Amino acid sequence: MFGQGLLKGLAITWKELFTRKVTVQYPEERLPLPARFHGRFELDVDKCIACGLCASACPNKVIQMERAKVGKRQYLTKYVMRIEYCMFCGFCVEACNKDALRFTHIINMNQYFRDKVRLVLVDRPAPEVIPEEEPAEAPEGRAAKPKAGAAGKGKAPEGEG
Amino acid sequence: MRTQTYILNMGPQHPSTHGVFRIILELDGEVVVKAKAVPGYLHRGIEKLAELRTYPQVIPYTDRMDYLASMLMNWGYVAAVEKLMGIEVPERAEYIRVIVGELSRIASHLVAVGTYSVDIGGFTGFLYCFRDRERVLDLLEMVSGSRMTFSYFRIGGVADDLPPEFFPTLDKFLHDLPSLCDEYDGLITGNEIFQARTKFVGIIPPDVAVNYGLTGPNLRASGVLYDLRKVRPYSVYDRFDFEVPLGKNGDCFDRFAIRIKEIRQSARIIRQAVDGLPEGPIMAKVPRVIKPPKGEAYAEIESSKGVFGCYVVSDGSTQPYRVHFRRPSFINLGYLEKLLEGWKIADVIAILGSLDIVLGEVDC
Numbered sequence: 001m002f003g004q005g006l007l008k009g010l011a012i013t014w015k016e017l018f019t020r021k022v023t024v025q026y027p028e029e030r031l032p033l034p035a036r037f038h039g040r041f042e043l044d045v046d047k048c049i050a051c052g053l054c055a056s057a058c059p060n061k062v063i064q065m066e067r068a069k070v071g072k073r074q075y076l077t078k079y080v081m082r083i084e085y086c087m088f089c090g091f092c093v094e095a096c097n098k099d100a101l102r103f104t105h106i107i108n109m110n111q112y113f114r115d116k117v118r119l120v121l122v123d124r125p126a127p128e129v130i131p132e133e134e135p136a137e138a139p140e141g142r143a144a145k146p147k148a149g150a151a152g153k154g155k156a157p158e159g160e161g
Numbered sequence: 162m163r164t165q166t167y168i169l170n171m172g173p174q175h176p177s178t179h180g181v182f183r184i185i186l187e188l189d190g191e192v193v194v195k196a197k198a199v200p201g202y203l204h205r206g207i208e209k210l211a212e213l214r215t216y217p218q219v220i221p222y223t224d225r226m227d228y229l230a231s232m233l234m235n236w237g238y239v240a241a242v243e244k245l246m247g248i249e250v251p252e253r254a255e256y257i258r259v260i261v262g263e264l265s266r267i268a269s270h271l272v273a274v275g276t277y278s279v280d281i282g283g284f285t286g287f288l289y290c291f292r293d294r295e296r297v298l299d300l301l302e303m304v305s306g307s308r309m310t311f312s313y314f315r316i317g318g319v320a321d322d323l324p325p326e327f328f329p330t331l332d333k334f335l336h337d338l339p340s341l342c343d344e345y346d347g348l349i350t351g352n353e354i355f356q357a358r359t360k361f362v363g364i365i366p367p368d369v370a371v372n373y374g375l376t377g378p379n380l381r382a383s384g385v386l387y388d389l390r391k392v393r394p395y396s397v398y399d400r401f402d403f404e405v406p407l408g409k410n411g412d413c414f415d416r417f418a419i420r421i422k423e424i425r426q427s428a429r430i431i432r433q434a435v436d437g438l439p440e441g442p443i444m445a446k447v448p449r450v451i452k453p454p455k456g457e458a459y460a461e462i463e464s465s466k467g468v469f470g471c472y473v474v475s476d477g478s479t480q481p482y483r484v485h486f487r488r489p490s491f492i493n494l495g496y497l498e499k500l501l502e503g504w505k506i507a508d509v510i511a512i513l514g515s516l517d518i519v520l521g522e523v524d525c
């Protein structure tokens with residue numbers, strides 16, 4: 001009979017009308033993100049040895065870093081990610097074998113102006129000497145403007161996802 | 162009365178071209194006299210970009226060709242480099258590749274089915290397909306961390322093992338999938354209006370399909386049994402039991418219906434791959450710096466749109482000398498101009514939609 005297919009389709013949509021909703025009220029309600037999600041980056045400054053493996057793994061030259069030689073060690077003074085060119089492929093995170101660079105679950109990286117998109121993870125002057133005893137504290141205390149880094153609060157102020 | 166034909170531009174910005182694609186139509190009233198396809202609006206020069214990247218660094222760019230089935234694009238490229246270097250991929254990695262590759266195929270076919278429904282005028286079918294595609298993307302997100310551009314394949318294996326929470330979710334999805342396919346069949350395939358719009362429209366005879374180099378569901382809808390997974394099995398496809406659905410008439414309806422059938426078959430393959438997933442490493446032993454010997458290699462895989470091939474030439478350095486991609490959507494478009502002749506404007510949409518192109522891949 002012509003029209004049977006139409007009726008069957010209607011029956012399906014009627015059935016769906018009474019099933020559970022699949023959508024969530026997005027900004028208020030959020031679905032959990034999987035553990036491996038590629039969100040904004042965070043850099044654990046204390047773990048980073050400024051080796052530059054992450055920067056050379058990147059296909060798009062997103063990562064720009066500057067380092068200074070303090071005593072015998074390399075000291076990371078600047079770590080900027082040009083997020084506007086980033087493909088979130090994760091090659092940089094994979095290349096880091098010190099587990100310093102990681103993905104967070106922060107998804108909101110929108111900025112009104114293009115130059116604000118840039119993610120400054122470290123920007124600090126090099127100290128005169130690195131005290132051997134407490135390498136974890138000393139740079140923090142001396143850095144003029146400790147940015148982001150371990151705390152995971154990048155330059156983007158309202159960027160919390 | 163003297164009449165004359167006129168020119169109508171369809172696209173480049175047109176929702177039913179699924180991207181930016183332009184067809185210049187010469188019309189006699191409503192009937193197409195001549196059609197000219199103008200691709201290229203999405204050209205990013207991926208092949209050229211690849212020449213300035215190291216071998217692994219090309220992988221994220223392959224994602225951006227067929228972004229609806231990125232896993233399969235990754236696969237084609239890494240297969241070519243592996244062939245060039247003679248790398249033996251571990252079994253577990255091959256099985257994981259099959260699982261994520263078939264999931265990608267399902268996601269891509271769901272988009273094809275859903276958008277075709279909306280092209281013909283049924284919005285509900287579109288939403289149902291996208292609702293279920295979301296579940297596939299959730300699964301792939303668990304594995305790779307991204308929802309569309311996965312960059313999950315590595316030369317010699319895959320980036321990471323499947324996470325434990327992946328298996329129960331996949332199991333649930335595979336359990337539901339047949340009933341979901343029944344839903345699409347009931348809602349779209351069985352609909353008389355849909356059938357009237359698509360049956361015996363835009364027929365591609367089998368010999369023409371072969372001569373124009375069509376591959377994938379578009380070729381099989383014309384009744385030609387050609388699926389690389391069956392005729393020239395790569396990876397571990399020879400170990401799985403599945404059928405290759407075929408069409409009879411090679412019309413829009415067959416091209417549509419075959420994709421739902423392929424989804425069902427992909428589910429069968431995934432089920433077998435999960436059951437037979439061996440233990441072991443997920444990466445072959447590859448050197449830290451990938452430097453293939455001088456030479457060239459061509460590898461092909463069956464992507465969701467057809468045969469995706471990748472040709473890599475190495476000059477012995479860390480960067481490929483030349484990379485070329487055989488993109489199925491682009492080649493499937495070759496017959497479009499001829500195919501459109503004689504059909505009405507509304508059928509142009511139906512025919513183009515049935516070919517299931519992705520402009521990221523057409524323009525590369």
Ligand code: SF4
Nearest residue numbers: 058086087089090092
């Ligand atoms: S995610 Fe990819 S593109 Fe982005 S900084 Fe890391 S390596 Fe570069």
Ligand code: SF4
Nearest residue numbers: 048049051052054096
């Ligand atoms: S983040 Fe990791 S890879 Fe990058 S410089 Fe620091 S230690 Fe090296």
